[in-house]
Amino acid sequence: MMLLCFFLSRISWSQGIRDSLFVLKEVNVSAQKLFAKETAGMKETHIDSLVLADKISQTLSELLSENSSIFIKSHGRGALATASFRGTAASHTKVFWNGINITSPMTGMVDFSLIPVYVIDEVALSHGAASIAQQSGGLGGSVNISNNTNWNNKLTAAYMQGVGSFSTYDEFLTVALGSKKLQSSTRLYHNQSANNYTFLNRSIGNIDPETGNIVHPRDTNKLADYQRYGFLQEMYYRPRDNRTLTFRWWGQWADRSIPRVTSFEGSDNANINQQKDLDQKIVVDWNRYGEKGKWLFRSGYAEKHLNYTLRNFVPGAGLIPAVYSESRQNSLYNQISHTLSSSASFSTEIKLEANRHQVASRDSVQKTGYGVARWEQIAFLTMRKRFGQRINLNLMFRQEWVAQKAHPFIPYLGIDYKVVKERDWVIKAHIARNHHYPSLNDLYWQPGGNPDLLPEEGLNIEMGTAHQAVLGNTSITSELTFYRNDINNWIIWIPSFKGYWEPMNIKNVLSKGLEANLKYRGISGQWGYSIFASYTYTQARNYGDPLVWGDESYGKQLVYVPLHSGNLMAKLSFKKFTIGWQHNAYSERYTTSSNDVSRRDWLYPYFMNDLSLAHHHMTGKVEIHTQLKAYNVFDESYHSILYRPMPGRHYHLMLTFKFKK
Numbered sequence: 313m314m315l316l317c318f319f320l321s322r323i324s325w326s327q328g329i330r331d332s333l334f335v336l337k338e339v340n341v342s343a344q345k346l347f348a349k350e351t352a353g354m355k356e357t358h359i360d361s362l363v364l365a366d367k368i369s370q371t372l373s374e375l376l377s378e379n380s381s382i383f384i385k386s387h388g389r390g391a392l393a394t395a396s397f398r399g400t401a402a403s404h405t406k407v408f409w410n411g412i413n414i415t416s417p418m419t420g421m422v423d424f425s426l427i428p429v430y431v432i433d434e435v436a437l438s439h440g441a442a443s444i445a446q447q448s449g450g451l452g453g454s455v456n457i458s459n460n461t462n463w464n465n466k467l468t469a470a471y472m473q474g475v476g477s478f479s480t481y482d483e484f485l486t487v488a489l490g491s492k493k494l495q496s497s498t499r500l501y502h503n504q505s506a507n508n509y510t511f512l513n514r515s516i517g518n519i520d521p522e523t524g525n526i527v528h529p530r531d532t533n534k535l536a537d538y539q540r541y542g543f544l545q546e547m548y549y550r551p552r553d554n555r556t557l558t559f560r561w562w563g564q565w566a567d568r569s570i571p572r573v574t575s576f577e578g579s580d581n582a583n584i585n586q587q588k589d590l591d592q593k594i595v596v597d598w599n600r601y602g603e604k605g606k607w608l609f610r611s612g613y614a615e616k617h618l619n620y621t622l623r624n625f626v627p628g629a630g631l632i633p634a635v636y637s638e639s640r641q642n643s644l645y646n647q648i649s650h651t652l653s654s655s656a657s658f659s660t661e662i663k664l665e666a667n668r669h670q671v672a673s674r675d676s677v678q679k680t681g682y683g684v685a686r687w688e689q690i691a692f693l694t695m696r697k698r699f700g701q702r703i704n705l706n707l708m709f710r711q712e713w714v715a716q717k718a719h720p721f722i723p724y725l726g727i728d729y730k731v732v733k734e735r736d737w738v739i740k741a742h743i744a745r746n747h748h749y750p751s752l753n754d755l756y757w758q759p760g761g762n763p764d765l766l767p768e769e770g771l772n773i774e775m776g777t778a779h780q781a782v783l784g785n786t787s788i789t790s791e792l793t794f795y796r797n798d799i800n801n802w803i804i805w806i807p808s809f810k811g812y813w814e815p816m817n818i819k820n821v822l823s824k825g826l827e828a829n830l831k832y833r834g835i836s837g838q839w840g841y842s843i844f845a846s847y848t849y850t851q852a853r854n855y856g857d858p859l860v861w862g863d864e865s866y867g868k869q870l871v872y873v874p875l876h877s878g879n880l881m882a883k884l885s886f887k888k889f890t891i892g893w894q895h896n897a898y899s900e901r902y903t904t905s906s907n908d909v910s911r912r913d914w915l916y917p918y919f920m921n922d923l924s925l926a927h928h929h930m931t932g933k934v935e936i937h938t939q940l941k942a943y944n945v946f947d948e949s950y951h952s953i954l955y956r957p958m959p960g961r962h963y964h965l966m967l968t969f970k971f972k973k
Contacts, residue, residue, distance in 0.1 A: 346738045346778050349659070352706035353726020353742030355776060355793050357381075357829065359435040362842060362893075363881065366892065366924065369474050369482050370964055372432070373424035376455070378879055378896055380437060381827045381848040384424060384874050386952040389478075389569060389959050390507050390538040390805040392436070392864040393425040397452030398440060399823040399852025399873045404451040404749060404768075406443055410560055410613035412645045413447055417669035417686065420751030426566055427457070430484050430501050431544045440743035440795055441772040442893040444708055444724050447690070449748040450771045451799055452627040452823075459560060460489075461495045461548045469973040471636035477962035479506035483934065495548040504539035508532055509959040512949050514902045533957060535584060538568035554601040555732060560904060561855070563592040569760075573955035583624045584631060590617040595645075605652040614646035625876050628737040639673040649692075657698040665690035671752045689967045704728035706742075714749050722746060740793075750815070754803055760814040766801040774796075776827075786834030796824040806964065818856030821870065825850040825915065840885040847878040859961075864906035871905060873951070874898045888929060903954045910915040918950035937968040 359379060367375045369970075373393035377384035385402070386393040394402035403420035406413060416420050436456045443450030467489045474482030481504055488497040503639035513531035542564035549557040570585035572578075595612040649663035667688040674681030694708040708724035726742035746766040755763050776793030801817040808814045826849045833842035852870045865884050869875065876899040883892040900914045908914075926939040940963070947961040 329349075337931060343643075346780060347728055348728050349657075349698045349704040349706060349728075351442075351726075351853055352696065352704035352728045353724075353740050353774070353916065354438040354443060354445070354706070355740065355774065355791070355827075357439065359430070359437075360831070360842075360844060360865075362833075362883070363844065364429060364435065366883075367429050367483075369472070369964065370429050371425050372427035372429060372455075372457070373433075375429050375435070377883060378894055378920075379844065380879075381439075381829075381846055381873075382437070382453075382455075382879070383848075383874060383877060383898070384906050384952070386425070387956045388491075388524065388533065388536065388571060388953075389509070390425060390536065391570065391956070392423050393543075394421050394425060395452070395455070396873055398795065399850040399870060400452035400797070401802075403803075404449070406447055406450040406454040406597060406750060408446055408454060408456045409562070409593060409612055411597070412593070412614065413667075414593060414614055416616065416641060416643050416751070417641060417643060418671045420754065423589075426540070426591070427566065428503070428540070428542065431459075431542070431562060431700060432457045433460050433497060435527065439793070440774055440797065441724055441742060441746055444710055444722060444744060444746060445694070448710060448712055448719065448722055448746055449632055451746055451748055451768065451772075451797065457542070459497075459546055461497065461546065461550075462921060463490075463492055463550070465490055465495060465537065465565040466866050468971070470905075470970040471965060472968045474964060474966040476505075476715065476964035478509050478959070479966065480504070482966070484759070487489070490548070493550050495544040495546075497542040498511075498566060499903070501542050502540065503802050505537060507536040507538060508534065509957075509962065511574075511957040511960065513574050514949075515578060531957075533571050533959075534580065535569045536571035538566070540564060540566045544591050555595070556599045558595075558597040559594075561592070561594045565590050565947075571956075574957055575955050579625070580770040581631070581749075582623050583622060583634075586621050588617075588619045588727075591615070594698045604654065607838045608647070608649045608651075610645070610647040612643075614641075614643040614645075616641040625722065633677050635675060636677045637673065637675045639671070641773055642670045659696045661694045661696075663690070663692040665692075669752070671755075673753075682752075682756040682758050682761070686715050686752065687713075701733050702730040708744075720745070720748065722748055722770065737777070737779045739775075739777050741802075742772075743774075744772050746770040746772060750803060754815045759810070759812050760805075760813050762807075765803060765815060766817050768799055768801045770797055770805055784834070785836065786832070789831040791827075791829045793827045794824075795826070796822075798822055799873075802854075818854065820855040821852065822851070822855055823852040840883075840890075842883045843880070845878070845880045846864075847876075849876060851875065858875075864908070868903055868905060869940065870905055872901050874901050888927055890924075890926040890928070892926070893926040894920075894924075898918040913949050915954060918948055920950075921945050933971055933973065935968070935970040935972075936967075937970070939963075939966045939968075941966075 332342040338494045361381050365694040373386060374381045382392040383396045384393050385396060395405040397405040397559055406415050407422040409614055437900055438454045440453055443454035443466045446454055465488055470486040471486040475748050483502045485500045490496055502653045510530055510532050514528050515528035517528050545561045547559040565588040570587060570588055593614045598609040618639040620637045623631040624634045626632045645667050649661060651661045653659040691711045697705045706726040710722040712719040722745050724744035729739045731737045750765045754765055755761050774795040778791040780789040799821045802821040803815050803817060805813045805815045828847045850873055852873045854865055878897050880895040883890060897919045899917045923945050924939060924941045929936045942963050944961050950958055951956060
C-alpha cells in the first residue's frame with residue numbers, strides 16, 4: 313500500500329481537480345483541496361460522505377475504527393471506546409463538535425461509543441500538530457464533527473428502522489424544513505440492545521479427563537445491555553447574504569450495564585455494574601462575512617451527568633452498593649475570531665477564547681470526591697502566505713493560560729510545495745510544539761490525584777506527499793505521511809505502595825511512524841465503484857527513566873498500540889443495487905509494559921470482514937432504501953481489550969423512507 317501511494321503521487325495524469333465534482337449514484341462527491349495556504353503543512357483527513365451514509369446506524373467509535381488510522385480501544389460492543397491516535401493516550405485526542413471542545417474536563421478523554429454517526433454531517437481528522445489550529449493538547453490529533461444545512465431545502469423527512477442480532481433495535485427520525493432565510497432540522501433517535509452475544513472464553517478452561525487437553529467453554533456476554541435516547545435540534549437564520557445566526561442543541565440519555573471480564577468465575581448475581589450518562593450541548597454562532605474578512609462570535613455550553621454503581625451480592629443481605637459515584641461536569645465556551653484576507657495570497661486570523669470548566673465528583677459509599685473549577689484563556693494568531701503558484705506558508709502562534717498559569721508558548725511552522733504548478737501533487741511538512749495539561753482527575757481524584765503533575769510537552773515533525781488526479785470518470789487521491797512525536801512528562805496511572813493507583817510523569821515517549829491513504833472512485837455506464845484504503849505503521853515506545861519506570865519496559869512498545877493496522881472499504885453499485893465489503897486488520901497488541909508474551913497477556917492479530925447489500929427504490933417522491941449487513945462474516949474470535957470479548961458473526965437490517973419536496 314505504501315509503495316502504491318508513493319507511485320500514484322508521482323504520476324501526472326491531468327489538471328488539478330480542486331473544483332471538480334463527481335455524481336455517483338445520487339451522491340455528490342467533491343474533491344478535497346490539497347494546495348491551500350490555510351492548511352499548509354497540515355494533514356487533514358475527511359471521512360467521505362459515502363462512508364458516513366453507509367455507517368449511519370453505527371457509532372463514531374465504529375466509524376473511526378473501520379475507516380481511519382485511529383486505533384479504537386473498545387471494551388466491547390456498546391461499551392467504553394477510547395482513541396489511540398498515532399500511538400498516543402486517550403487523553404491526547406481532542407474532539408470538537410461544531411467548534412467547541414467536548415473532551416471531558418474530568419477524565420480528559422471522550423467515549424466514542426456514545427456518539428452516533430446519525431447526528432454527524434461531516435467528520436474531519438486533524439493529524440498531530442494540525443490540531444493546534446483548534447486547541448493545544450491534541451498530541452495525537454483531533455476529531456472534528458460538525459453539522460451543516462442546505463439553504464435550498466423546503467421540506468425533507470426521513471424515518472429509519474433497524475433490527476439486528478442480540479435483540480438490537482434502532483429508530484431514527486429527521487424532519488427538516490425552511491426557506492432561503494430560515495432553516496430548521498430536528499433529529500430524534502433511539503438505540504437499544506440486549507447485547508447478549510456468545511463467545512469462546514479462552515480465559516477459563518477445564519481439563520478433559522479423557523484427553524487431558526484444556527477445553528474452553530462457550531460463554532455469554534451477560535449483563536451487557538444498553539439503550540440510548542437522543543435528539544439534535546438545529547436552527548439557521550440568514551437575515552442577509554453575509555450574515556448567519558446558528559443555534560444547535562444536542563441532548564442524549566444513555567443507560568448501559570457493564571459486563572464482567574471473561575476471567576470472572578463467580579455466580580451470575582455476584583455483582584452488577586451500571587453506568588448512566590446524561591449529556592446536553594448547546595452552541596450558538598454568529599458569522600458576518602465581508603469582502604476581505606469574516607467575524608465569528610461563538611458561545612457554547614456542555615453538561616454531563618455520569619452515575620456509576622457497583623453492587624455486590626452479600627448472602628442474607630442481597631445486593632449491597634460498593635460504589636455509588638456521581639459526577640457532574642459543566643463547561644462554558646466563549647470565542648471571538650476575525651479573519652482578514654488583505655489579498656488573495658495573504659491572510660491573518662486572530663482568535664480569543666475564555667472557557668470555564670467545573671467538575672464535582674463524589675462516591676457516597678466510600679465517602680470520597682472532589683469539586684473544582686478551572687478557567688482557560690487562549691490567544692491565537694495565524695498568518696498564511698502564498699508565494700507565487702507553488703509555495704504556501706502557514707505560521708501559527710498559540711498562548712494559553714490554565715488555572716491562572718501560563719503554558720509554554722506554542723509555535724507552528726508549516727509549508728506546502730507544489731511539485732508541478734499545473735497539477736495537484738503537493739509535498740507538505742511542518743514542525744511544531746504542543747503541550748497537554750493534566751485533566752482534573754489527574755490532579756484531584758480521591759484517592760490518587762497528583763497536584764504536582766507537570767504538563768506533557770511534545771515536539772512534532774512531519775513530512776508527506778499528497779496527490780490527486782482525474783482519469784475520465786475516475787478520481788484517485790493518495791497520501792503518504794511520515795511523522796515523529798517526542799513527548800516529555802508523559803502522564804500514566806500506575807499502582808502505588810499506598811494500595812491505589814496514582815498518576816505520575818515519565819520522562820519521554822517517542823512515537824513515530826507512517827500513514828498511507830488511497831481513495832479510488834468513479835463511474836462506468838451504469839456501474840459505480842469506490843475504494844478507500846489506508847495503512848498505518850505506529851511505533852510508540854517508552855524511553856523514560858528505567859530506575860523509575862522499570863527496566864523491562866524501557867524501549868518497549870506502549871500497551872494496546874498495534875505496530876501495523878489497515879483498513880479497506882470497497883463498494884460496487886449497479887442500477888439500484890450496491891454491494892460493499894469492509895476489511896480491517898490489526899497486528900498483535902501488548903497488554904504489559906514489558907511486552908512479555910510468555911505470560912499470554914497479549915492480544916493476537918485479528919482481521920475483520922463485513923459485507924453489505926443495499927437496494928434503492930423511488931416511488932413518487934418517496935425514496936425507499938434497504939440495507940442488510942453481515943458483520944464479522946468469518947466469525948473470528950478476537951479482543952480489542954484484554955478480557956473484554958467482541959461479538960462473532962451478526963447481522964443488521966435497516967429500512968429507510970425519505971420524502972423530499
